[in-house]
Amino acid sequence: MVQLKQSNLSERRLQIDFAAGIRWRKGAMPFSSLNDPIDLARAQAALEAAWNEVRSTVPAEFEERERTRLAYIVAALVAVAEDEDDLTKRTVERYRQSAIA
Template sequence: MPFSSLHDPSDLARAYAAMEAAWNQVVDMIPEALRQEERQRLAYIVAACAPLALDEDDLTQNALQQFRQRSRQAGALGT
């Protein structure tokens, strides 16, 4: 459970919203066979970034940056 470390309802809501926003930006670049795994990986990144984020937009952008950087390093998405 990626968001189990978030206990405040507003933090949890922000993380879920940022997760959906980030996912919507990358989903089309991910092969269908990898989508479930990559969605979960993104959720863990969002959860890790949540305590440091200024707001939902900042959280979304930070998570996307890390997701894309790690994807490039692994050669997974070619982004």
């Protein structure tokens, strides 16, 4: 019975994660703090746009790590951004600044 409950929990986490457009990664749930569906949608849209902008600069072996890092930046900025475009712009700027540092 316990295994079934754990399995259901894992399946639910995967469903939530895929619904947010983030592939499941052990321990990586950058949008887990977002409860508002509007904020979650804004975050997902901004993540996709920002990733499309920076992906060409990321070596293939670091794509998963850098996309996750980008997602955490989006999650940190979602509350201060005006809209998806502003969130994307702020995210890319923060990402590039942190890559330089």
